[in-house]
Amino acid sequence: xxxxxxxxxxxxxxxxxxxxxxxxxxxxxxxxxxxxxxxxxxxxxxxxxxxxxxxxxxxxxxxxxxxxxxxxxxxxxxxxxxxxxxxxxxxxxxxxxxxxxxxxxxxxxxxxxxxxxxxxxxxxxxxxxxxxxxxxxxxxxxxxxxxxxxxxxxxxxxxxxxxxxxxxxxxxxxxxxxxxxxxxxxxxxxxxxxxxxxxxxxxxxxxxxxxxxxxxxxxxxxxxxxxxxxxxxxxxxxxxxxxxxxxxxxxxxxxxxxxxxxxxxxxxxxxxxxxxxxxxxxx
Amino acid sequence: xxxxxxxxxxxxxxxxxxxxxxxxxxxxxxxxxxxxxxxxxxxxxxxxxxxxxxxxxxxxxxxxxxxxxxxxxxxxxxxxxxxxx
Amino acid sequence: xxxxxxxxxxxxxxxxxxxxxxxxxxxxxxxxxxxxxxxxxxxxxxxxxxxxxxxxxxxxxxxxxxxxxxxxxxxxxxxxxxxxxxxxxxxxxxxxxxxxxxxxxxxxxxxxxxxxxxxxxxxxxxxxxxxxxxxxxxxxxxxxxxxxxxxxxxxxxxxxxxxxxxxxxxxxxxxxxxxxxxxxxxxxxxxxxxxxxxxxxxxxxxxxxxxxxxxxxxxxxxxxxxxxxxxxxxxxxxxxxxxxxxxxxxxxxxxxxxxxxxxxxxxxxxxxxxxxxxxxxxxxxxxxxxxxxxxxxxxxxxxxxxxxxxxxxxxxxxxxxxxxxxxxxxxxxxxxxxxxxxxxxxxxxxxxxxxxxxxxxxxxxxxxxxxxx
Ligand SMILES: Cc1ncc(C[n+]2csc(CCOP(=O)(O)OP(=O)(O)O)c2C)c(N)n1
Ligand code: SF4
Ligand SMILES: [Mg+2]
Numbered sequence: 001x002x003x004x005x006x007x008x009x010x011x012x013x014x015x016x017x018x019x020x021x022x023x024x025x026x027x028x029x030x031x032x033x034x035x036x037x038x039x040x041x042x043x044x045x046x047x048x049x050x051x052x053x054x055x056x057x058x059x060x061x062x063x064x065x066x067x068x069x070x071x072x073x074x075x076x077x078x079x080x081x082x083x084x085x086x087x088x089x090x091x092x093x094x095x096x097x098x099x100x101x102x103x104x105x106x107x108x109x110x111x112x113x114x115x116x117x118x119x120x121x122x123x124x125x126x127x128x129x130x131x132x133x134x135x136x137x138x139x140x141x142x143x144x145x146x147x148x149x150x151x152x153x154x155x156x157x158x159x160x161x162x163x164x165x166x167x168x169x170x171x172x173x174x175x176x177x178x179x180x181x182x183x184x185x186x187x188x189x190x191x192x193x194x195x196x197x198x199x200x201x202x203x204x205x206x207x208x209x210x211x212x213x214x215x216x217x218x219x220x221x222x223x224x225x226x227x228x229x230x231x232x233x234x235x236x237x238x239x240x241x242x243x244x245x246x247x248x249x250x251x252x253x254x255x256x257x258x259x260x261x262x263x264x265x266x267x268x269x270x271x272x273x274x275x276x277x278x279x280x281x282x283x
Numbered sequence: 284x285x286x287x288x289x290x291x292x293x294x295x296x297x298x299x300x301x302x303x304x305x306x307x308x309x310x311x312x313x314x315x316x317x318x319x320x321x322x323x324x325x326x327x328x329x330x331x332x333x334x335x336x337x338x339x340x341x342x343x344x345x346x347x348x349x350x351x352x353x354x355x356x357x358x359x360x361x362x363x364x365x366x367x368x
Numbered sequence: 369x370x371x372x373x374x375x376x377x378x379x380x381x382x383x384x385x386x387x388x389x390x391x392x393x394x395x396x397x398x399x400x401x402x403x404x405x406x407x408x409x410x411x412x413x414x415x416x417x418x419x420x421x422x423x424x425x426x427x428x429x430x431x432x433x434x435x436x437x438x439x440x441x442x443x444x445x446x447x448x449x450x451x452x453x454x455x456x457x458x459x460x461x462x463x464x465x466x467x468x469x470x471x472x473x474x475x476x477x478x479x480x481x482x483x484x485x486x487x488x489x490x491x492x493x494x495x496x497x498x499x500x501x502x503x504x505x506x507x508x509x510x511x512x513x514x515x516x517x518x519x520x521x522x523x524x525x526x527x528x529x530x531x532x533x534x535x536x537x538x539x540x541x542x543x544x545x546x547x548x549x550x551x552x553x554x555x556x557x558x559x560x561x562x563x564x565x566x567x568x569x570x571x572x573x574x575x576x577x578x579x580x581x582x583x584x585x586x587x588x589x590x591x592x593x594x595x596x597x598x599x600x601x602x603x604x605x606x607x608x609x610x611x612x613x614x615x616x617x618x619x620x621x622x623x624x625x626x627x628x629x630x631x632x633x634x635x636x637x638x639x640x641x642x643x644x645x646x647x648x649x650x651x652x653x654x655x656x657x658x659x660x661x662x663x664x665x666x667x668x669x670x671x672x673x674x675x676x677x678x679x680x681x682x683x684x685x686x687x688x689x690x691x692x693x694x695x696x697x698x699x700x701x702x703x704x705x706x707x708x709x710x711x712x713x714x715x716x717x718x719x720x721x722x723x724x725x726x727x728x729x730x731x732x733x734x735x736x737x738x739x740x741x
Contacts, residue, residue, distance in 0.1 A: 016360065025306050026359060
């Protein structure tokens with residue numbers, strides 16, 4: 001039999017299967033939910049980075065995005081709501097040789113887990129944070145959260161959201177986070193490449209992905225089906241790596257500035273600083 | 284000359300899309316974003332009650348060019364693009 | 369620590385006892401009267417190659433030690449009631465995902481901020497069922513600095529052996545009290561390590577329990593592709609949200625402790641053999657009771673002291689063993705009292721105190737005099 005040689009893309013696709021707990025598919029996410037797209041991009045970036053899957057740890061909190069940990073065929077932890085980052089901190093600090101990735105939702109990371117986010121960022125733990133921002137608490141039925149744009153309609157903002165959302169890249173930059181990027185689920189390759197780059201960087205790295213939750217967010221906000229949300233991302237996003245804080249702000253169904261907003265190297269991580277401390281303590 | 288070789292148009296790739304129907308949830312991103320429109324909604328329903336896509340190759344216009352875009356868009360890991368030749 | 373005699377507080381004994389037991393990871397957030405544990409750990413852990421981190425709060429602290437435990441470390445945190453209240457959700461996670469950790473609670477006057485520097489024993493029930501759900505946990509409570517040091521080894525050993533969080537109770541009195549203590553040689557004790565998988569990756573199901581009802585625990589990074597979730601899960605570790613899976617898992621989580629409870633029980637029986645009346649007291653409070661029991665004996669009252677050192681699972685067979693009247697002297701408004709009542713044949717009297725100070729020997733003696741025959 002003459003087996004044709006597999007192309008890179010075909011090999012990539014095969015390896016994606018290996019990194020999934022395929023016995024658990026189809027997954028729980030709704031039709032058109034963006035989380036699967038982000039997971040796909042993450043797995044491809046990880047495969048391209050040629051890193052050891054046995055050293056990869058994926059930690060998620062609670063939420064639709066939090067279910068990600070349950071689908072990756074590596075050491076993976078589905079923790080408690082908001083606590084993915086400190087859980088990951090414990091793993092990374094205990095065993096710095098591990099490659100620790102937090103994969104969680106906007107509510108999990110920035111509302112209930114907000115304190116952990118800012119402090120872990122401040123300490124610069126060597127952790128990659130994949131933050132899926134779908135503007136809402138998907139899992140609990142679409143209430144407004146810390147990233148819901150002002151004016152948006154959710155189950156707890158029936159008159160429009162009076163709240164102001166976090167500007168996540170700006171927040172991360174203000175905390176000294178060395179790698180900060182934002183993409184949407186429409187930016188398939190940019191997202192994948194960005195994760196690929198971030199996997200090679202050190203320190204606390206934050207990638208925000210604007211993602212669609214057509215089921216409980218989109219349909220209340222003039223985007224009835226998955227495609228409407230994807231089209232919103234396609235039409236309304238602009239790449240601007242040197243965007244100002246104001247430009248990064250997200251408004252209700254307004255433009256989405258994407259890009260790599262910060263990529264600096266050489267900032268010592270918490271784990272590196274502790275290694276140095278250990279040397280002094282043991283003298 | 285190296286420069287010239289690089290400027291050659293890429294070889295015409297052809298592919299086909301394998302659909303893992305039981306994983307599909309019918310978002311149809313694949314159908315919408317396929318640049319050559321080789322996928323259409325299948326009339327059949329899968330186990331979960333969704334209409335997966337199906338191939339409707341109609342050469343020479345509607346052929347899969349193995350760009351893999353549908354594979355990247357698919358949130359359900361339901362598509363595999365196989366390259367022919 | 370070199371073997372020999374030291375003059376330590378309960379807090380220092382906790383830290384040193386933990387290091388002696390093999391603890392190499394501490395995450396915590398300061399709170400009176402447990403802060404000295406963190407301070408000692410910050411000083412000592414780096415010297416033995418361990419990791420100390422001061423987290424942003426108690427929730428982060430417990431999450432971090434659960435992660436560190438999966439990474440293979442013996443890990444602990446220490447706090448007081450307000451901190452335990454914050455940790456409780458994740459104590460449930462550790463119970464559900466079967467993670468060995470030690471959580472120290474130096475009990476202080478409560479509810480709420482209460483009496484930060486003063487003693488109380490109001491957290492027995494919180495230790496038992498502070499997190500939501502029906503589960504078994506192990507809890508120890510020493511009464512001296514020496515016992516604090518010694519019992520830390522039991523705490524880590526039990527956590528590792530049964531894959532369960534151990535709630536180590538202490539009280540404000542004990543935490544800050546200094547006593548002379550003896551540190552034995554390093555190799556004079558048995559240190560238990562969690563069971564490791566015997567099957568290679570791929571064959572080992574992550575939550576496949578052995579006959580002792582305890583599943584072996586793989587370590588992150590060893591290729592086992594662990595999946596752990598606080599959701600009800602099956603032997604693979606995968607969420608399985610059915611009454612059947614819940615029945616299997618929650619029953620086992622309870623049974624794995626109940627099955628071994630007699631090995632976990634530690635109790636001090638002081639002059640109880642011929643007693644007519646036994647005072648049940650725990651922690652520092654038992655010290656006053658011991659004095660009172662001796663005084664009562666001098667007056668011809670056949671009194672004894674029963675001191676559960678293992679608070680949970682409650683060593684109820686020791687209560688059943690004696691057909692006597694019981695007095696439960698505790699620094700709360702009746703917690704262990706209700707448990708004793710469940711198992712006692714005769715009268716059970718509650719001698720409560722709301723907190724701030726221990727019972728005095730005179731108060732206990734006064735109560736005992738009513739049992740003079
Ligand atoms: C302590 C606690 N509070 C509340 C909840 C309920 N809850 C589950 S998921 C969730 C929101 C998740 O939102 P997000 O992180 O944005 O994830 P998404 O579902 O949108 O992906 C909430 C409030 C919980 N599980 N635990
Ligand atoms: S509710 Fe929203 S976020 Fe959750 S799976 Fe459905 S589409 Fe995705
Ligand atoms: Mg969300």
